[in-house]
Amino acid sequence: MPVTENIYEPVKAKLTNIIDESPLIKTLVLVPEKEFSFKTGEFIELTLNGIGEAPFTPSSSPLVKDKLEITVMKAGYVTGKIHQLNIGDVVGIRGPFGKGYPLEKFYGKEVLIVGGGCGFAPIRSLLYKLIAEKEKFKKVIFCYGSKTPKDCIYKTLFKELRNIEKFQVLRSVDMADEPWDETIGVVTVLLDQIKIDINNSLAIVCGPPIMMKFGTIRLLEMGYRETDIYLSMEKNMSCGLGKCGHCMLGDYLVCKDGPVFTYNEIKGLPDIWR
Amino acid sequence: MTQYYLISKENWDKILNELLGKYDVYAPVAAEDNQDYRFILQDDIHQIIYNTPKPATPLKIFFLPVKENVVKKSASENPRLIIGSPSCDLAGLDLLDKIYLEEPFVDKFYQQRRENTILVGTSCFSTLEHCHCSSYGIKPFPEKNHDISLSVLDGQVTLQINSDKGKNFFNEINHNNSFGEAEKQELEKIDTLRVSVTKELSKTNQGLPDYSKTGELIKDTKKDIWEKYAKTCVSCGACASICPTCTCFLLIDRPGFEKIRQLDGCQYPGFEQVAAGEDPLEERFVRFRNRYLCKYVWKPEKYESIACTGCGRCIEACIGNINKNELFRELLT
Numbered sequence: 001m002p003v004t005e006n007i008y009e010p011v012k013a014k015l016t017n018i019i020d021e022s023p024l025i026k027t028l029v030l031v032p033e034k035e036f037s038f039k040t041g042e043f044i045e046l047t048l049n050g051i052g053e054a055p056f057t058p059s060s061s062p063l064v065k066d067k068l069e070i071t072v073m074k075a076g077y078v079t080g081k082i083h084q085l086n087i088g089d090v091v092g093i094r095g096p097f098g099k100g101y102p103l104e105k106f107y108g109k110e111v112l113i114v115g116g117g118c119g120f121a122p123i124r125s126l127l128y129k130l131i132a133e134k135e136k137f138k139k140v141i142f143c144y145g146s147k148t149p150k151d152c153i154y155k156t157l158f159k160e161l162r163n164i165e166k167f168q169v170l171r172s173v174d175m176a177d178e179p180w181d182e183t184i185g186v187v188t189v190l191l192d193q194i195k196i197d198i199n200n201s202l203a204i205v206c207g208p209p210i211m212m213k214f215g216t217i218r219l220l221e222m223g224y225r226e227t228d229i230y231l232s233m234e235k236n237m238s239c240g241l242g243k244c245g246h247c248m249l250g251d252y253l254v255c256k257d258g259p260v261f262t263y264n265e266i267k268g269l270p271d272i273w274r
Numbered sequence: 275m276t277q278y279y280l281i282s283k284e285n286w287d288k289i290l291n292e293l294l295g296k297y298d299v300y301a302p303v304a305a306e307d308n309q310d311y312r313f314i315l316q317d318d319i320h321q322i323i324y325n326t327p328k329p330a331t332p333l334k335i336f337f338l339p340v341k342e343n344v345v346k347k348s349a350s351e352n353p354r355l356i357i358g359s360p361s362c363d364l365a366g367l368d369l370l371d372k373i374y375l376e377e378p379f380v381d382k383f384y385q386q387r388r389e390n391t392i393l394v395g396t397s398c399f400s401t402l403e404h405c406h407c408s409s410y411g412i413k414p415f416p417e418k419n420h421d422i423s424l425s426v427l428d429g430q431v432t433l434q435i436n437s438d439k440g441k442n443f444f445n446e447i448n449h450n451n452s453f454g455e456a457e458k459q460e461l462e463k464i465d466t467l468r469v470s471v472t473k474e475l476s477k478t479n480q481g482l483p484d485y486s487k488t489g490e491l492i493k494d495t496k497k498d499i500w501e502k503y504a505k506t507c508v509s510c511g512a513c514a515s516i517c518p519t520c521t522c523f524l525l526i527d528r529p530g531f532e533k534i535r536q537l538d539g540c541q542y543p544g545f546e547q548v549a550a551g552e553d554p555l556e557e558r559f560v561r562f563r564n565r566y567l568c569k570y571v572w573k574p575e576k577y578e579s580i581a582c583t584g585c586g587r588c589i590e591a592c593i594g595n596i597n598k599n600e601l602f603r604e605l606l607t
Contacts (some may be wrong), residue, residue, distance in 0.1 A: 245522030
């Protein structure tokens with residue numbers, strides 16, 4: 001449910017910390033004026049006063065209620081301005097919007113997560129939730145790819161994840177321009193290295209469109225059912241309310257019906273990978 | 275609940291005159307080459323035209339202004355009386371209500387205006403060149419989403435009450451008992467005209483596929499056909515602007531965390547473009563196709579409501595002379 005009565009009005013939030021994750025990616029720690037809770041996978045609209053608004057899925061734990069974090073890659077006008085923000089600045093938040101990950105469907109299963117680049121942001125929030133409820137899942141395998149070692153975000157998190165029972169983490173970089181003792185290649189290469197019971201598994205994919213496309217193709221080849229592949233379709237979600245029409249994907253509005261869809265739900269629609 | 279009442283045109287005009295202070299009254303008047311809604315002042319009452327087909331402006335504009343500040347609280351609006359809305363525009367409100375009144379994100383601006391407005395629909399006693407409501411199951415007289423329907427014939431005004439709001443309004447204007455009950459004879463005259471207009475529409479739109487058939491045809495339409503019809507499209511967005519059911523919008527940020535909601539359209543380049551520059555609707559023919567898929571396939575599936583009411587305004591407005599009905603006829607062959 002929205003936290004303001006007027007669906008278009010943002011709640012103000014103070015920027016209390018900025019973390020440089022990679023040359024192009026920063027994480028912002030925000031403390032909203034009002035309590036703001038979300039389910040993992042739901043997204044918010046971040047307003048820069050008088051400048052513009054853009055959608056982000058929080059990268060922080062949904063269990064933390066007094067602050068939230070968003071991780072932003074500098075990609076266009078608004079994200080460029082977000083990168084110029086300073087600690088103490090006030091921004092606006094609307095939401096949360098969309099449907100979160102259907103976690104109850106993951107219970108008792110082997111969860112495979114495939115992430116690329118800034119697609120790690122929503123995945124980090126999901127991982128926090130999976131860690132908190134790890135007894136409910138059989139196993140969690142996280143395959144993460146970035147362009148170079150420098151582009152790998154949340155670097156300190158990997159060590160933590162590798163120490164958690166039931167969690168397996170694999171990493172790859174497209175190009176190792178500095179010492180790198182893990183895999184070199186696109187993220188789908190990691191899928192050849194894992195052992196997973198596909199019949200009792202589901203896959204979550206989040207990353208740039210090209211990675212989503214080839215990730216899905218590889219998962220289908222591996223034998224994943226179309227209904228067991230969950231994709232984050234982050235389109236031009238402008239209002240977040242299912243009204244403005246900018247994120248229409250066939251008869252879905254990504255902001256309202258998604259942003260997470262199974263491949264089965266969207267496979268017949270035109271231009272899904274763009 | 276359907277009741278019919280009769281009053282002379284002369285007395286109806288007097289009633290309107292009395293209403294002007296209390297309501298913001300809008301009604302169609304003739305312009306140079308079309309007819310359009312006007313904010314009615316005393317001098318305009320005699321110029322109101324009745325039972326003519328669609329005004330140039332679609333009804334949606336009264337509920338979703340082209341541009342408005344949706345954060346800054348606006349002053350409360352006067353109650354409104356809108357006279358002369360044709361059935362195509364009224365039918366279009368089905369979809370608008372579903373989008374803008376959908377829980378949990380009810381648009382209070384839209385809701386307030388819907389509640390604050392008395393809609394007086396009109397039976398069309400004539401048609402315009404591109405009218406084709408009947409092809410999509412809409413009759414050329416109001417059947418839904420109105421409070422009162424009105425017909426003016428032989429110096430007599432017949433009102434048909436269609437909602438509780440309409441009934442309350444009627445009681446308000448009938449305080450002097452100036453209305454009589456409409457006789458069978460008057461109603462028969464109106465019916466005869468309605469039948470005649472319906473027949474005319476069937477004749478002029480012969481061979482046009484119905485709504486669901488149009489959706490089926492569009493789903494299978496190949497790229498070359500879309501490219502052919504999109505060739506003269508200049509992405510001006512006029513088709514979406516004047517469409518009674520196109521309500522996509524853009525939120526524009528203003529200082530003070532204010533937001534301006536401005537009507538937008540998928541025909542404009544960049545409508546779906548994301549931060550990194552990817553644009554699923556980059557090519558013109560894809561944008562052109564998008565509007566048809568949205569209207570005849572996706573919106574009806576999503577909202578169980580039609581998203582084209584056959585008003586034909588998009589054909590009239592198109593600077594590239596694109597006639598969607600020619601496209602549909604070609605698809606049928």
